[in-house]
Amino acid sequence: MGLIRHNHEALHVSSPQPCDAVSAAGAPSDGTQLAASLLDAWRGEQDVNKCEALIAAIAASQDAARTDALMRIVEEGDAASRNFAILAWQGLPAHEVLRGASLLESAHADARVLALSVLQAAPGRDVEPLLIGLLSTEADVNVCAAAVELVAECGTRAASPALLAARERFAGNEFVAFAIDQALRQTGAGNE
Amino acid sequence: MKILVVDDSATVRMFYRSALAAFPAGIDEAPDGEKALAMALTQDYGLYIVDVNMSNMDGLTFVRALRARHDVMQSPVIMISTQSREQDATLAWQAGANLYLKKPVAKETLQYYVSAMTSRRAKDEQ
Amino acid sequence: MNDGAAMSTPTAGTHISGDDFRKFREFFYRRTGIYFDDSKRYFVDKRITERMELTGSDCFRDYFMLLRYEADAAEMQALVNVMTVNETYFMREDYQFRCMTASMLPEIVKTNPPGRRLRIWSMPSSSGEEPYSIAIHLIESWPGLAEHDVEIVASDIDTRMLEHARAGIYGRRAVQNLSPALLERYFTRLSAGEYQVCQSLRESVRFTRVNLNDPRDTASYKDFDIVFCRNLLIYFDDTSRASAAQTIFRALRPGGFICLGHSESMARMSTLFTVRRFADAIVYQRPLV
Numbered sequence: 001m002g003l004i005r006h007n008h009e010a011l012h013v014s015s016p017q018p019c020d021a022v023s024a025a026g027a028p029s030d031g032t033q034l035a036a037s038l039l040d041a042w043r044g045e046q047d048v049n050k051c052e053a054l055i056a057a058i059a060a061s062q063d064a065a066r067t068d069a070l071m072r073i074v075e076e077g078d079a080a081s082r083n084f085a086i087l088a089w090q091g092l093p094a095h096e097v098l099r100g101a102s103l104l105e106s107a108h109a110d111a112r113v114l115a116l117s118v119l120q121a122a123p124g125r126d127v128e129p130l131l132i133g134l135l136s137t138e139a140d141v142n143v144c145a146a147a148v149e150l151v152a153e154c155g156t157r158a159a160s161p162a163l164l165a166a167r168e169r170f171a172g173n174e175f176v177a178f179a180i181d182q183a184l185r186q187t188g189a190g191n192e
Numbered sequence: 193m194k195i196l197v198v199d200d201s202a203t204v205r206m207f208y209r210s211a212l213a214a215f216p217a218g219i220d221e222a223p224d225g226e227k228a229l230a231m232a233l234t235q236d237y238g239l240y241i242v243d244v245n246m247s248n249m250d251g252l253t254f255v256r257a258l259r260a261r262h263d264v265m266q267s268p269v270i271m272i273s274t275q276s277r278e279q280d281a282t283l284a285w286q287a288g289a290n291l292y293l294k295k296p297v298a299k300e301t302l303q304y305y306v307s308a309m310t311s312r313r314a315k316d317e318q
Numbered sequence: 319m320n321d322g323a324a325m326s327t328p329t330a331g332t333h334i335s336g337d338d339f340r341k342f343r344e345f346f347y348r349r350t351g352i353y354f355d356d357s358k359r360y361f362v363d364k365r366i367t368e369r370m371e372l373t374g375s376d377c378f379r380d381y382f383m384l385l386r387y388e389a390d391a392a393e394m395q396a397l398v399n400v401m402t403v404n405e406t407y408f409m410r411e412d413y414q415f416r417c418m419t420a421s422m423l424p425e426i427v428k429t430n431p432p433g434r435r436l437r438i439w440s441m442p443s444s445s446g447e448e449p450y451s452i453a454i455h456l457i458e459s460w461p462g463l464a465e466h467d468v469e470i471v472a473s474d475i476d477t478r479m480l481e482h483a484r485a486g487i488y489g490r491r492a493v494q495n496l497s498p499a500l501l502e503r504y505f506t507r508l509s510a511g512e513y514q515v516c517q518s519l520r521e522s523v524r525f526t527r528v529n530l531n532d533p534r535d536t537a538s539y540k541d542f543d544i545v546f547c548r549n550l551l552i553y554f555d556d557t558s559r560a561s562a563a564q565t566i567f568r569a570l571r572p573g574g575f576i577c578l579g580h581s582e583s584m585a586r587m588s589t590l591f592t593v594r595r596f597a598d599a600i601v602y603q604r605p606l607v
Contacts, residue, residue, distance in 0.1 A: 001463065001464050001465055001466060001467060002457075002463050002464070002467065002468070003453055003456065003457070003463070003467075003468055003469075003470065003522035004435060004467055004468065004469040004470075004522065005518070005521040005522055006521055006522070006523070006524040049507040049508075052507050053502065053507060056498035056501060056502055057498065057502060059498045060497065060498035060499040060502065087490075088498060091498070094389065120348060122389075123386075123387065123388065123389030124383075124386045124387035124388075124389065125387050125388065125389075128387075152341075153341070153344065153345055153348075153386060154386045154387060156383075156387065185337065186337065186341055188379060
């Protein structure tokens with residue numbers, strides 16, 4: 001019973017089955033701590049396909065701590081793992097996406113930029129206040145630029161004061177000025 | 193021949209476009225390496241300006257793919273990144289980039305290098 | 319712009335500026351990976367205008383607020399549907415698959431002779447996302463699969479598409495509607511963001527070349543319980559459409575169903591079919607007698 005199988009020419013698949021990595025991580029007997037054990041497995045894994053499989057498994061787990069695990073991967077991982085973790089995180093429900101905001105507190109500018117990538121998937125009304133806060137004080141030019149872009153997309157006129165403050169803070173930087181002018185236009189500042 | 197700007201930020205692409213407004217042949221844009229490769233396959237570009245950090249095929253992967261193809265014009269590549277560690281520049285050279293710049297790039301800087309790299313080509317072709 | 323006149327021109331509020339288009343394009347690209355170059359301006363503007371009218375948005379900015387600030391998920395999905403009518407991806411228009419397991423198959427099995435295999439035809443199958451989605455959905459959601467054999471035939475006129483479908487290798491965009499769990503279960507990750515449908519699933523779909531307009535091709539396609547013919551007939555002229563509807567009618571077993579694309583209606587094509595309004599979808603049925 002089930003789906004009828006037809007014969008196809010054998011197709012060569014070069015990569016090893018990544019699913020072994022997931023089962024090797026082992027599900028703890030009581031179902032909790034799954035994200036943590038998958039995270040441990042990810043830390044020990046070199047193969048990019050297996051890393052992706054583990055990240056996908058974390059996102060798929062019903063573990064309430066899954067965003068903590070994703071956050072560790074975003075902070076510690078190489079480009080491939082980072083990007084995949086961000087993608088997986090963006091697919092979670094809005095309230096979990098918003099947990100990415102805690103990375104905005106990081107001392108590392110790169111981590112703050114990554115936080116903004118995650119937050120791109122959250123509703124504008126939830127993200128705008130965070131961006132306004134960030135833009136009022138952010139000192140790193142690349143973080144500022146990323147925040148300006150996100151505000152341009154999802155923000156409103158409420159963001160204008162923060163944008164103008166940032167424009168002053170980065171007065172010498174022509175890209176930031178360009179981006180902020182763009183953002184002011186796109187959020188309707190100055191329009192009736 | 194046109195310049196192809198590859199960056200996932202529309203603001204950055206617009207900024208480069210405004211910096212290079214005087215470039216006679218004009219600018220094309222692609223938001224990621226995948227689309228950039230598709231465009232490079234259908235027309236010749238005199239220069240590529242490529243961001244390192246893009247999803248959907250990042251800059252290094254794109255440049256390697258570009259350099260590996262014989263049916264694509266092998267023009268200079270300026271690689272641009274927010275990272276400035278030495279190993280990042282090395283990865284860019286190894287991938288086949290000609291120049292590595294750190295973001296944010298000033299308009300004047302971009303104009304200078306674009307002019308140098310495209311006029312060199314014009315000289316080569318004479 | 320609102321000049322305060324008592325009657326604004328119909329197009330004034332629905333005007334989409336170059337800046338609006340660029341803003342929309344960037345947003346849509348970030349969400350879906352689909353990038354509309356400038357040549358697609360007309361296509362995009364037209365569809366945004368439709369959605370604006372349907373959502374009662376007076377201007378582009380209001381509509382965009384709905385999408386991005388309020389993050390109206392239902393509107394986002396509707397928008398993606400109209401923007402991607404030419405795109406294919408896994409679990410596209412999945413409400414029809416739900417209808418298949420919740421309503422169509424339960425009816426079909428009531429009149430199915432013992433031992434007879436059920437037959438589903440995906441036509442056109444394009445690059446294979448649709449028939450593989452059908453298979454995945456059956457495995458995941460149809461308990462009846464334990465008692466019935468199901469054959470999935472997938473056909474297209476384009477042999478390169480068929481080869482692509484048989485190989486079953488897809489990029490991120492095609493699989494983005496799949497949950498991580500489904501991706502894990504049915505796909506193998508190849509390098510550089512490519513996913514291959516696992517072998518047992520690939521073997522569960524038979525791909526064939528068929529030109530729906532050529533009776534020599536279609537003559538042997540009979541006795542199907544469900545046909546998925548989505549977003550193909552809209553490209554046919556009236557005559558070809560009517561003739562295709564007849565071909566599909568003949569391909570169906572009495573009581574069999576046909577599912578069209580979400581904006582298509584069989585009523586305009588042919589009177590042979592009966593409309594069936596199920597909870598999940600409207601489909602068309604070849605009458606039992």
